[in-house]
Each structure stands twice: as C-alpha cells, then as structure tokens.
Amino acid sequence: MKLPSTNLVHVLIGKSILETVLVGSLAVIAFLTILPPYFHGWGEVTDYGVAGWAVDNGSRWERVEVQLFIDGNFFDTAVANRSRPDVSSAGWAVDEWHGYAFVINSLSAGPHEARVYALRNSGNATRKSLQLMGTPIQFVVGSDGKLQKHSAAK
Amino acid sequence: MKESTIASDSQSSPETLAAGVARALPLWEIASVMTSCLIAEWAVLVFVGHSKWVMAIPITLAFGLMLFSHRECGETLRDLGLRTDNFVFSCRLLFLPTALAVFLIVSFGWFTSQSSFSAPWRWRFAALPLWALLQQYVLNGFINRRAQIALGAGPKSIALVAIAFSILHLPSPLLALLTLVAGATWAFVYQRAPNLYALALSHTIASLTLALTVSPRWLNGLRVGFKYFG
Numbered sequence: 001m002k003l004p005s006t007n008l009v010h011v012l013i014g015k016s017i018l019e020t021v022l023v024g025s026l027a028v029i030a031f032l033t034i035l036p037p038y039f040h041g042w043g044e045v046t047d048y049g050v051a052g053w054a055v056d057n058g059s060r061w062e063r064v065e066v067q068l069f070i071d072g073n074f075f076d077t078a079v080a081n082r083s084r085p086d087v088s089s090a091g092w093a094v095d096e097w098h099g100y101a102f103v104i105n106s107l108s109a110g111p112h113e114a115r116v117y118a119l120r121n122s123g124n125a126t127r128k129s130l131q132l133m134g135t136p137i138q139f140v141v142g143s144d145g146k147l148q149k150h151s152a153a154k
Numbered sequence: 155m156k157e158s159t160i161a162s163d164s165q166s167s168p169e170t171l172a173a174g175v176a177r178a179l180p181l182w183e184i185a186s187v188m189t190s191c192l193i194a195e196w197a198v199l200v201f202v203g204h205s206k207w208v209m210a211i212p213i214t215l216a217f218g219l220m221l222f223s224h225r226e227c228g229e230t231l232r233d234l235g236l237r238t239d240n241f242v243f244s245c246r247l248l249f250l251p252t253a254l255a256v257f258l259i260v261s262f263g264w265f266t267s268q269s270s271f272s273a274p275w276r277w278r279f280a281a282l283p284l285w286a287l288l289q290q291y292v293l294n295g296f297i298n299r300r301a302q303i304a305l306g307a308g309p310k311s312i313a314l315v316a317i318a319f320s321i322l323h324l325p326s327p328l329l330a331l332l333t334l335v336a337g338a339t340w341a342f343v344y345q346r347a348p349n350l351y352a353l354a355l356s357h358t359i360a361s362l363t364l365a366l367t368v369s370p371r372w373l374n375g376l377r378v379g380f381k382y383f384g
C-alpha cells in the first residue's frame with residue numbers, strides 16, 4: 001500500500017471546513033425557524049396571579065399562546081387575547097388584544113419564581129419551543145394567599 | 155490464510171508525507187468519517203428533521219473522503235475485502251460467533267417478551283444485506299484498515315474499531331453494547347480474512363434476528379442518534 005500524498009491532508013481540511021459550515025448553517029437556520037426572535041412581552045405579579053402581554057412581531061395579528069412555569073414546573077397555559085390598550089398605545093402591538101392573566105391560588109406560602117414563555121410551533125406543529133417573556137418574576141405568597149413582588153428581586 | 159499487515163508493505167514516493175505523519179493521518183481519517191456519521195445521526199435530525207437532501211451532504215463527504223483515500227493509498231476492491239476467494243474461510247471464522255449471537259439474541263427475546271415473539275416482519279428488512287455490506291465497508295473496509303495503519307493489527311486496532319462502531323449506535327444502550335462486542339468480533343475476523351461479503355452475511359443474520367425476536371421496547375426499532383428519542 002502506498003503512503004498517501006499531501007492531497008489527502010488538503011481533502012481532510014476541506015471536508016472539516018465544509019462540515020463546520022454545514023453544522024453552523026443548520027444551527028442558524030434552526031434558530032431562525034424554531035426560535036425566531038420575534039416575540040416581545042412582559043409579565044408582572046398581581047394580587048392573585050401573574051399578568052402581562054405577549055406579541056409575535058413576525059405575525060402581529062396572531063394571539064400568542066403563553067405558558068406559565070412556577071419554580072421550574074409547568075403551571076398553566078393561556079392565550080394572550082385580553083385587552084391591554086397600553087400595549088398598543090405604546091406601539092408594541094397593532095391592536096389591544098394581547099394581554100394574558102394567570103390566576104395562582106394553589107401555592108404554598110413563601111417565595112416563588114414565575115416564568116412566562118411564548119409557545120412557538122414549527123415544522124407543522126411537530127416542533128415546539130418556548131421563549132421567555134421578559135425576565136423571571138420573583139414573588140412571595142402571603143399567609144392570606146395574596147401575592148406580592150419579592151422585595152429582594154432585582 | 156492470515157493477511158499480511160496493511161502497514162508493513164507501505165512504499166513511499168517523492169510527493170508522499172513523512173512516515174510519521176502518514177501513520178497519524180489514518181486516525182484523522184477515522185475521526186473525520188465518524189464526525190460525518192455523527193453529524194448525520196445527530197445534528198441534521200436535530201436541526202432540520204428528516205431531510206434526505208441535507209442528510210446526504212455529510213454522507214457524501216464521508217464517502218468522498220473514503221474513496222479518495224483508497225485511491226491515494228492505491229487500494230483495490232480486493233484489498234478492501236470485496237472478493238470471493240476467502241469467502242468460505244471467513245464464513246468459517248464467523249460461523250461460531252454468529253451462531254452464538256443468534257442463540258443469545260433469541261434467548262433474550264424469548265425471556266423478555268414472555269415467551270412469544272411479537273416483532274413483525276417489515277419489508278425494509280429486505281434491504282438489510284445491502285445496508286450491512288455498506289456498514290461493513292465503512293467499519294472494516296475503511297476504519298479497520300486505517301486503524302491497522304496507525305496502531306498495527308491486533309487488540310488495539312480491534313478495540314478502536316469496536317468502540318467506533320459502538321459510538322455510532324448511541325444512545326441505545328443495548329445496541330451500543332451489542333455493537334461493541336460484534337464490532338470487535340468482525341474486526342478480528344477481518345484482520346484474519348478480509349471479506350466484506352461474509353461479514354455482511356453475519357451482520358444481516360444478527361440484525362434480522364435482533365429485529366424479529368427482541369421486543370421494540372428494548373431496541374426502539376433499532377433507532378440510533380437523535381432518532382432514538384423520536
């Protein structure tokens with residue numbers, strides 16, 4: 001058997017570059033199709049739950065499906081279709097029907113963390129991804145069941 | 155009929171690499187082919203799903219590299235094991251391990267499926283001989299030969315082939331274990347009698363037995379890579 005020439009090294013380097021480009025391209029395409037950066041929204045603590053708004057800037061008339069996770073566990077799902085005139089007047093949405101509200105009445109007293117995610121379907125709904133709306137919400141459940149913003153939260 | 159080691163009859167020419175580099179290069183070739191397979195199994199499925207066109211890119215690159223490498227090394231089809239003169243000898247070497255594997259697989263299937271075989275026949279099994287030949291070509295016709303150049307014939311190169319074959323069958327634990335043992339056996343036989351047809355026959359028999367007798371819940375339809383979770 002012959003010893004290979006330097007051409008083989010060139011082919012190996014070329015193949016490595018092509019595969020790096022392939023995987024990089026796939027990652028970018030996947031990011032843009034599965035996790036497009038089109039969602040905007042916010043959430044905050046109310047006396048009895050978490051409320052906020054969510055808009056899909058890629059499809060501004062669509063109502064966004066949102067999911068609430070508390071302390072890392074799924075809690076509830078809802079569609080952001082409640083009236084939030086402040087959102088449309090601030091220019092975030094084309095109409096006011098982008099609000100959501102979750103009622104929370106089954107948590108133990110003490111500190112908790114809520115995260116609201118926009119649910120995104122892609123690949124004919126075979127792929128689902130979640131994008132965090134705003135920032136994690138720190139709150140405390142009082143002995144009377146009322147929620148209030150955690151004082152230590154940033 | 156033991157074949158002479160692949161590395162021992164090397165010859166150099168003015169444009170060839172230094173001998174030391176040339177011995178390390180095969181390991182890079184193995185890693186490169188493995189990377190292509192892992193990209194097809196994991197990255198393509200994760201990012202774009204079952205797109206055959208995208209899947210074809212790393213596979214084509216891997217086969218392109220292997221064919222180019224064979225040409226560079228002056229290897230013929232006969233060298234690779236696509237030959238018939240040692241078919242019977244290779245089959246003789248493979249008979250006992252294959253028979254033992256079939257017995258163990260059938261026993262495992264029998265005990266784990268409450269004494270009944272429920273796996274149905276699928277027409278895609280008809281393509282198993284071709285698929286097995288292709289896998290054996292990559293595993294032994296390429297990886298084993300390159301492992302022998304880098305590490306010499308024997309336990310080290312056999313272990314490398316077995317580990318490579320097992321890694322390509324992750325994350326299925328049962329398949330990874332089975333392919334580790336089977337990969338080592340086939341690599342051992344190939345080093346004594348390089349015949350890909352005989353290895354493909356053994357591979358087909360073992361795979362078919364596995365698919366027909368072991369419950370899909372143990373093997374998850376022989377799926378590997380990201381597909382295993384789907």
